[in-house]
Amino acid sequence: MSDHSVFNSTYRAFLFDMDGTVLTSIAAAERVWTTWAVRHGVDVETFLPTIHGARAIDTIRRLGLPGVEAEAEAAWITEAEIEDVDGVFEVAGAAKFLRSLPVNQWAIVTSAPRKLALRRMGAAGIPEPEVMVTAEDVTAGKPDPAGYQLAARRLGVEPEQCLVFEDATVGILAAEAAGADLMIVTATHGQPVETRHGTLASYESVRVLVDAAGLMGVHKI
Structure with a gap:
């Protein structure tokens, strides 16, 4: 201090x-985002440090993945995180x-x-x-x-x-x-x-x- x-x-x-x-x-968020990243072919190791502190929709938009609807994917992230509060x-x-x-x-x-x-x-x-x-x-x-x-x-x-x-x-x-x-x-x-x-x-x-x-x-x- x-x-x-x-x-x-x-x-x-x-x-x-x-x-x-x-x-x-951190543990719960990274579990959910890891699942999402693997599904979309995003490199997990470099991606995970970028998720903290930002809105899910902004994180997804920042990647600029073709064919990905940011609003729908952010909604999926939110529901998955609501379900997983272990840790x-x-x-x-x-x-x-x-x-x-x-x-x-x-x-x-x-x-x-x-x-x-x-x-x-x-x-x-x-x-x-x-x-x-x-x-x-x-x-x-x-x-x-x-x-x-x-x-x-x-x-x-x-x-x-x-x-x-x-x-x-x-x-x-x-x-x-x-x-x-x-x-x-x-x-x-x-x-x-x-x-x-x-x-x-x-x-x-x-x-x-x-x-x-x-x-x-x-x-x-």
Whole structure:
């Protein structure tokens, strides 16, 4: 965990990515995408690292496979992932951390469709927020900032007043483009992360303090 300025700042709202940030679904997602890739003749080893953090439809469109209907294939991916939540777990301490926040001052912004997001959150014990932006809510997914901008708007704040918790490159780019501060959650990273943003290895090592004006700050325990 870095000694970054985000630990000495206060925010109107916290915005959380889902997969890799408050829960881990890597094993389940990679099982489904491996099946799909093999069926379409896509090299699994080079393809799998590209799936994380992006909407399924954007991932499929990016490949430009001839004769593939992206909408139909994305729907298949979603249904398969809804069926397979084996190995979907909470990132340690995330649920308790989220429950410690004022309910009207945090949101989840995910590239997953809403039905899949709720399924994974239920499997991992993650509380459902009052505001959740999912794949259906935006026409352009991460790294486009639209999702984070929409979540801030629904919470009645500006993106610049928010701290975004992210883990994936496309999400980091989206939050940067939105103008928000960033906390990079490294709990699910296998390698050290080099970043100019604050980093958080464990939710269990921090707590949130809310001041008299309702501003929230992340403080090390």
